[in-house]
Amino acid sequence: MTMARGKDTCRILKDIRRQIAKANDIEFITSECRYKGDCLGTCPKCEAEVRYLEQQLHTRSLSGKAIALAGISASALAMSMPLPSIAQTHPDSTYLVADSVSISAPVDTFVVKGKVAGRWTSSNEKKEGFDTLTGACVLNRNTNKGTITDIDGNFEINACRGDLIEASFIGYESLTIIASDSSKPMNIILEQDSNALMGEVVIVDIQTRYIDFNIVDENGNRINWENIHIERLFLDEDGKEDSEDIDLKYINENNPYRIYWSSDDGLQDKDGNPLKKTMLRIKAKGYEEPIIITVKRPKHHSKKTIRFKHKKEK
Amino acid sequence: MEKERAKIIGISQHRLSTDGNGVTTLVAFHECPLRCRYCLNPLSLGDDKPFRSYSPKELYTETRIDELYFLATNGGITFGGGEPCLRPQFIRKFRKLCGSDWQLNLETSLNVPTTNIKCLLPIVNTLIIDIKDMNAEIYRSYTGQNNSLVIDNLKLIAEQNRQNDCIIRLPLIPNFNTDADRIASRVALEALGFIKFDLFTYIIRT
Numbered sequence: 001m002t003m004a005r006g007k008d009t010c011r012i013l014k015d016i017r018r019q020i021a022k023a024n025d026i027e028f029i030t031s032e033c034r035y036k037g038d039c040l041g042t043c044p045k046c047e048a049e050v051r052y053l054e055q056q057l058h059t060r061s062l063s064g065k066a067i068a069l070a071g072i073s074a075s076a077l078a079m080s081m082p083l084p085s086i087a088q089t090h091p092d093s094t095y096l097v098a099d100s101v102s103i104s105a106p107v108d109t110f111v112v113k114g115k116v117a118g119r120w121t122s123s124n125e126k127k128e129g130f131d132t133l134t135g136a137c138v139l140n141r142n143t144n145k146g147t148i149t150d151i152d153g154n155f156e157i158n159a160c161r162g163d164l165i166e167a168s169f170i171g172y173e174s175l176t177i178i179a180s181d182s183s184k185p186m187n188i189i190l191e192q193d194s195n196a197l198m199g200e201v202v203i204v205d206i207q208t209r210y211i212d213f214n215i216v217d218e219n220g221n222r223i224n225w226e227n228i229h230i231e232r233l234f235l236d237e238d239g240k241e242d243s244e245d246i247d248l249k250y251i252n253e254n255n256p257y258r259i260y261w262s263s264d265d266g267l268q269d270k271d272g273n274p275l276k277k278t279m280l281r282i283k284a285k286g287y288e289e290p291i292i293i294t295v296k297r298p299k300h301h302s303k304k305t306i307r308f309k310h311k312k313e314k
Numbered sequence: 315m316e317k318e319r320a321k322i323i324g325i326s327q328h329r330l331s332t333d334g335n336g337v338t339t340l341v342a343f344h345e346c347p348l349r350c351r352y353c354l355n356p357l358s359l360g361d362d363k364p365f366r367s368y369s370p371k372e373l374y375t376e377t378r379i380d381e382l383y384f385l386a387t388n389g390g391i392t393f394g395g396g397e398p399c400l401r402p403q404f405i406r407k408f409r410k411l412c413g414s415d416w417q418l419n420l421e422t423s424l425n426v427p428t429t430n431i432k433c434l435l436p437i438v439n440t441l442i443i444d445i446k447d448m449n450a451e452i453y454r455s456y457t458g459q460n461n462s463l464v465i466d467n468l469k470l471i472a473e474q475n476r477q478n479d480c481i482i483r484l485p486l487i488p489n490f491n492t493d494a495d496r497i498a499s500r501v502a503l504e505a506l507g508f509i510k511f512d513l514f515t516y517i518i519r520t
Contacts, residue, residue, distance in 0.1 A: 009328050013383065016337070020386050042328060050382055057382075069385045134513075171514065254363070 013042065017049055023068040026056045109160055112179050114138075114186030115153045116167045121192075130189065136169040138188075141176070209274075209298045212256040213248070214305045215284065223308060225250045225257055227285035232266050232278050233292070243281065261297055284308045319367040320404045321345070323357050323396065327380060336389025336417065339377050343395035347425050348457040350446070352487065352516055358396035370407035381416075390417030390439070399426040402433040409437040424467040425459055431467045441471070441480045442512075447491045448499035456490045468506055477507040486515040 021028030028049075057067055116136040121128040132153030139146035140157055141164040149155045159165060159179035165186065168174035172190035179186070213230075215223050231243040244266040249258045261267050267275050276297050283290040287308035295304070321344035329338045344358050344365055353359065368376075377391060384390045391412075393405060399422045409418060419440040424431065445464070447453050453461040471480060482503055484496050500511060 009330060012330060013328060013337070016383060016386050020382065047379075050379075054382055069382075 010042065010046065013046060014049075017046075017053060020053055020057075020069065024057060024060060026053065026060075028053070109158050111156050112159045112165060112186050113154070113156050114188060116149050116155065116169065116188045116190065117153055118169060118172050118190045118192065133169045133172070133190065136167055136190070139166045139168075140164070140179075141166050209261040210301055211259050211261065211295060211298055212301065212303045213259065213282075214256040214303065215282070216305065216307055217287070218307065218309050223284050223287070228257065229283045229285075230259070231281050233281050234279070246280065256303070267297075282306055287311060318404075319369050320373075320401050321365045321367045322373070323355065323365050325376065328383070329392070336387030337380060337383040338389045338392045338417070338419065339380055340392050340394055340421075341373065341377070341398075343393065343398050343401055345400055346395060346397040346423075347400070348397070348423055348459050350457050351490070355394075355396065370404055370411055374408060374411040378412075384416050388417060390419065392419040392421055392442070394421035397426060398422055399424065399430045399434060402430045405434060406437055423457075424464045425457075425461065426463065426467070428463070428466050428470055431470055435471070435474060435476060439479060441476075442483060443468075443480055444483045444485075445499060445503070446485065446487070447495055448502045449491070449495055452491050452495060456487060468503070468508075472506045472508075475507075477509065480508055481510045481512055482508050483512045483514070486513070488516060 018028060020026075057069075061067055116133045116138065117130040118133050119128060119130055133149060134151050134153060136149045136153070136155075137146055138149065138155045138157055140159050142160070143158070143163070145158065147155050147157050157165065161180060163179045164176050165179050165188075166174055166176040167188040167190060169190055172192055175188055175190055177186060177188060215228055217223055225248070228248060230246040230248050232246055233241060233243050236242040246259055246266045247264055249260065251258055259267070261274060267278060269275055274297060277294060279292060279294050281290050281292050288311055291306055291308065293304070293306070295302075322341060323344050324340070324342045326340040326342075329340055330336075342355060342358065346353075346358050349359070357363065391408070393401075398405065398420050405418065405420075412418075417439045418437065419442060420434065420438050421442045421444065423444050423446070424441075446456055446461075448461070448465075450461055453459070453464075471477060484499055486493065486496055496513065503511075
């Protein structure tokens with residue numbers, strides 16, 4: 001997902017550079033990016049192209065020539081990116097359409113009428129339904145002209161047979177349909193894009209209970225996550241000692257390792273209720289004896305530092 | 315007195331039409347007056363992490379790399395966070411440095427003193443306002459705060475006829491408000507002359 005978004009960003013930025021060059025008569029040859037890793041939308045090659053354009057524009061302005069910059073590529077953006085879900089009520093408000101590039105319409109242009117709806121399913125996937133989408137963006141990719149749906153999800157757009165009509169709405173996967181016949185309404189149903197939504201409104205329930213473990217050696221250096229094993233110790237029904245593995249999460253290099261109390265199966269009693277307190281055994285590969293501690297269920301978040309000693313060489 | 319330097323929890327370049335027009339760079343400030351149950355950026359709250367602090371000039375130097383894109387697409391900087399309106403002097407200084415051609419947008423809860431908003435309105439282009447809910451009780455239970463400053467600031471924006479420069483975000487917050495509450499919020503906001511709304515639902519990931 002990141003990579004695809006990065007590549008999209010790269011493509012759009014490149015298009016903007018191309019338009020700047022064209023508007024200012026700057027010779028501009030761009031090459032395809034060969035970068036194979038996760039694309040962040042820019043890279044040294046792309047940056048170098050920006051600096052080249054800046055230099056050329058500077059030269060132009062020094063020689064007294066006018067520079068055309070503002071607004072030249074709004075249509076490129078509008079064409080390529082889903083728009084925020086802005087539902088507008090004001091009758092005069094036009095969104096996006098104003099900047100679009102106009103292309104003289106071929107003779108067989110007709111008006112496509114239709115509706116955009118989004119399909120939803122409940123979290124257990126037992127129920128599903130449709131919501132009409134107000135303010136969804138509908139774009140004719142062949143003419144770059146677009147419109148947004150009204151309060152009932154309806155739209156009208158000019159098209160020729162074979163034009164690509166793209167509908168997009170934040171949180172849904174965009175869908176492109178080929179315009180074929182003006183007499184039939186074009187009903188577009190968008191599917192929820194869980195990834196896209198995550199990108200915009202990922203939220204963390206800050207009341208989730210967790211414990212952050214800072215597990216270090218005698219010098220205070222953090223012990224590699226892969227070398228750590230945590231288990232819960234308890235007595236089974238026969239009174240024998242038993243243990244269960246606990247999931248220690250790796251967040252990133254700047255954060256301690258974490259146990260989620262509310263969601264870890266190992267920290268629940270046999271009825272599935274979270275334990276009030278428990279005994280944990282922490283082992284670290286290459287270090288001395290395991291460390292056993294008793295921890296209480298945190299009210300929100302809590303922190304613990306666990307210090308191991310390296311095994312003594314014999 | 316506001317400090318000259320501001321702690322910044324993140325800078326995200328090349329955002330396309332997600333927060334504001336054109337190509338934007340999101341600059342997220344540390345600190346927020348609210349404690350929302352489902353905070354988007356809990357990083358902005360705690361003090362347990364060291365974040366780099368910037369002077370307006372350092373931030374300008376770092377973000378200027380994308381000036382060409384900003385100028386070509388009518389884009390610029392979106393200040394978010396945390397709460398950017400806690401840093402009016404910082405943003406004013408930034409405007410002086412970047413000049414009038416960059417778009418400066420705020421992503422704000424408006425839960426700040428009205429003097430801060432008065433100070434910022436003349437120098438920003440767009441406000442993306444995260445209203446939560448207009449109902450004071452819902453607002454308090456979700457954010458832990460009173461929303462009277464929000465209302466005062468909305469009135470201030472309306473008095474200055476800047477409603478068209480605002481996008482109002484109206485979330486459906488599971489367990490806190492309903493569609494009917496959201497409609498009520500929207501009606502109240504429309505009465506103040508606001509016309510652009512962004513309706514969305516919080517998805518809770520545990």
